[in-house]
Amino acid sequence: MTTNITANPLDPGNDELERYALEECLKRQRVDHRTSILIIPARRCDLAKRFARLEGSIVLANEPACRQEIEGRIVAAGIGENARFAPCSLDDLADELPGEPFDIIMVHYGLCRLPYAQARRVMRQLLLKLRIGGKIFVSVHGLHSELGDGYSGLEQSIEDRYAPLAPAMAEKYGIAGSMCLYSERNLFLLMLDVGASVLRTMTTTYGNVKGVAVRV
Numbered sequence: 001m002t003t004n005i006t007a008n009p010l011d012p013g014n015d016e017l018e019r020y021a022l023e024e025c026l027k028r029q030r031v032d033h034r035t036s037i038l039i040i041p042a043r044r045c046d047l048a049k050r051f052a053r054l055e056g057s058i059v060l061a062n063e064p065a066c067r068q069e070i071e072g073r074i075v076a077a078g079i080g081e082n083a084r085f086a087p088c089s090l091d092d093l094a095d096e097l098p099g100e101p102f103d104i105i106m107v108h109y110g111l112c113r114l115p116y117a118q119a120r121r122v123m124r125q126l127l128l129k130l131r132i133g134g135k136i137f138v139s140v141h142g143l144h145s146e147l148g149d150g151y152s153g154l155e156q157s158i159e160d161r162y163a164p165l166a167p168a169m170a171e172k173y174g175i176a177g178s179m180c181l182y183s184e185r186n187l188f189l190l191m192l193d194v195g196a197s198v199l200r201t202m203t204t205t206y207g208n209v210k211g212v213a214v215r216v
Contacts, residue, residue: 016202017210018047021104021137025054028103036099038129040090041110045073045083052082059099061088090114093125101131107138112179115162116190119180123194130215136196138211143181145207147173151181158186187211 028035035056039048042060051058058079060070064087074083088094090110105126111119126136141147143161148154150166162178170176182190187209188201196213203209 016204017137017139017212018050018106020212021047021106021135022050022054024104024135025051025056029054029056035104036102037104037106038097038099038102039106039108040088040126041108042070043073045070045077045079047106048074048083049077049079052077052079056082056104057099058083059086059097059102060084061086061097063087063089090122091118093122097129100129101134102129103131103134105130105134105136107136109139109141111138112141112181113177114180115178116158116160116180120190120194123190123196127194127196127215132215135199135212135214136191138187138191138213140182140187140209141179142203142207142209143183143186144203145181147175147179148181148207151179153179153181158182158189182209184209184211 025035037051037056037058038061039058040061042062043066048058048060060083062070067085067087070085074080086097088097091114114122130136147165147169149169153161153163162180164170164178165175184201184203188198191198191211191213197216199212199214201211
């Protein structure tokens with residue numbers, strides 16, 4: 001039976017990927033009564049609050065400079081018994097994080113900040129931080145989203161696609177520096193290439209790309 005997460009107070013709104021992750025957490029909690037979750041990069045605690053209500057054990061990882069902000073949010077959310085901060089970023093992953101191996105890893109858009117070759121290495125590292133049967137949930141900015149308008153990397157292969165957004169898009173969304181935008185096929189092949197078993201990929205109404213894969 002599939003649990004309808006959207007019908008309860010844990011409703012993640014229109015984010016289908018978060019709904020899948022919450023359903024996975026609820027399923028694991030019913031069987032094992034413990035679920036270890038990594039959210040990277042993390043800043044806001046909205047999703048962590050929903051995992052905490054399911055009694056998951058959450059690690060919120062981001063650059064060391066974000067410690068005070070995230071720990072403040074953990075306290076404000078009242079989830080200190082379930083969540084903790086780890087000083088770690090996608091471009092500088094710790095060899096070992098508290099809570100490893102994880103049952104669930106959430107990667108929110110951070111891969112787009114990395115050149116594709118580096119993103120591939122990071123994904124391999126993250127996969128090894130999952131227990132066998134653990135799932136990774138990935139969101140990336142889409143090549144065919146609004147961010148792709150005027151993007152100079154639009155026609156480049158994914159291996160070479162690393163360029164700033166068009167000035168109008170960079171200003172509108174406050175995104176500086178180079179980005180690697182993904183098609184749904186790009187994300188599917190990335191997860192496949194690092195040795196994960198891809199369960200599903202999807203493109204949102206706004207053109208962003210999401211995927212779920214399992215460590216086998």
